[in-house]
Amino acid sequence: MITSFTAFILSELLLYQYPLLFTLAFLGAFAFPVPSTFSLVMASALSANGYFDFYLVAGTALAGNIAGDTAGYLVARRFGIIFFDRFGFGRKLAHGFFGSLLDFVRARPGLLIFSSRFMTEINPAVNVLAGLAHIPYRRYGPFEIAGETVYVALFSLVGYALGDAWQSGQAFISWLGLCLSLFGVFAVSVQVFLWWLRRHRGGYHENP
Amino acid sequence: MKRTYLRILGMIIISMLGVSALVAGAFALRQYAHLREGDALRPGSLRELRHLRQSGSIPRADTGSITPWMTFAYVNHVFGLPEGYLHETLAIKNSAYPRLTIARAAADAHMSEAAYLGQLRTAINTFRTQDHASSTTP
Numbered sequence: 640m641i642t643s644f645t646a647f648i649l650s651e652l653l654l655y656q657y658p659l660l661f662t663l664a665f666l667g668a669f670a671f672p673v674p675s676t677f678s679l680v681m682a683s684a685l686s687a688n689g690y691f692d693f694y695l696v697a698g699t700a701l702a703g704n705i706a707g708d709t710a711g712y713l714v715a716r717r718f719g720i721i722f723f724d725r726f727g728f729g730r731k732l733a734h735g736f737f738g739s740l741l742d743f744v745r746a747r748p749g750l751l752i753f754s755s756r757f758m759t760e761i762n763p764a765v766n767v768l769a770g771l772a773h774i775p776y777r778r779y780g781p782f783e784i785a786g787e788t789v790y791v792a793l794f795s796l797v798g799y800a801l802g803d804a805w806q807s808g809q810a811f812i813s814w815l816g817l818c819l820s821l822f823g824v825f826a827v828s829v830q831v832f833l834w835w836l837r838r839h840r841g842g843y844h845e846n847p
Numbered sequence: 848m849k850r851t852y853l854r855i856l857g858m859i860i861i862s863m864l865g866v867s868a869l870v871a872g873a874f875a876l877r878q879y880a881h882l883r884e885g886d887a888l889r890p891g892s893l894r895e896l897r898h899l900r901q902s903g904s905i906p907r908a909d910t911g912s913i914t915p916w917m918t919f920a921y922v923n924h925v926f927g928l929p930e931g932y933l934h935e936t937l938a939i940k941n942s943a944y945p946r947l948t949i950a951r952a953a954a955d956a957h958m959s960e961a962a963y964l965g966q967l968r969t970a971i972n973t974f975r976t977q978d979h980a981s982s983t984t985p
Contacts, residue, residue, distance in 0.1 A: 821868035
């Protein structure tokens with residue numbers, strides 16, 4: 640049984656197809672809580688009977704995700720400090736917990752950026768952190784593109800393989816998403832912990 | 848002292864995250880096995896899957912799978928119906944057809960979704976019977 644919200648998204652997806660898929664992927668990656676992963680899986684499932692083109696679905700979702708992530712990163716990079724300064728939080732960004740967080744992002748952005756692509760709730764926050772930390776795009780871009788490519792390929796293939804049986808596969812998709820998110824959080828936590836240990840042993844040298 | 852506590856706390860949190868990820872992975876695998884048993888998830892290359900679907904090895908959609916969120920364009924595509932067939936048979940007046948949902952068409956016709964779906968399924972089955980009869984007639 641599907642909820643009325645799910646039914647609404649499905650109807651809109653059938654009506655507006657690729658532009659809606661791109662918009663949802665973009666908004667989800669940028670910051671808004673929209674069902675972007677669900678629409679990717681559904682469009683892929685509907686491409687199994689030829690209504691959507693599978694490669695076009697994957698390409699559209701990938702383009703939307705990369706565009707949304709990059710927009711979030713660029714906005715934070717360009718206006719982030721100005722925004723926080725304006726509301727009196729500028730000093731907090733340079734010291735204390737946020738300062739350490741930005742130091743970590745500057746020191747080791749790769750795994751954090753890559754693994755956060757699977758966590759749609761955390762992904763926008765990591766883009767903002769990368770922007771605030773002024774990570775150069777040549778360091779941000781490759782991890783961003785690689786992470787999004789794996790994410791889109793995985794969920795679109797699951798959707799395509801399920802095809803008409805997508806309703807019976809909802810539990811599998813939910814558990815798969817949760818498992819990937821938890822592994823991502825686990826990997827980043829291990830990295831943060833090791834970084835913290837090294838830093839407090841005095842073996843850590845901050846980036847200039 | 849505080850640092851030691853933080854270190855232990857960090858290790859506990861990381862271990863819990865690792866265990867949670869493994870548990871979620873085990874549940875995902877269980878669901879995967881369940882789908883494989885039910886023949887819902889077919890592993891293989893994209894080409895293989897596409898070939899299976901095109902060759903008809905996977906059964907054609909049945910009319911019971913039609914739900915109100917579907918559009919007429921989608922139903923026409925899935926069941927291989929000519930674009931004007933349902934428009935004519937169900938006397939749809941909404942100009943948005945075929946980019947119109949079944950739920951919307953039912954509301955336009957002042958009918959319950961279930962009753963409208965019944966009419967739609969009958970129309971598709973009739974088309975299939977006629978189509979089959981015309982293709983077998985010499």
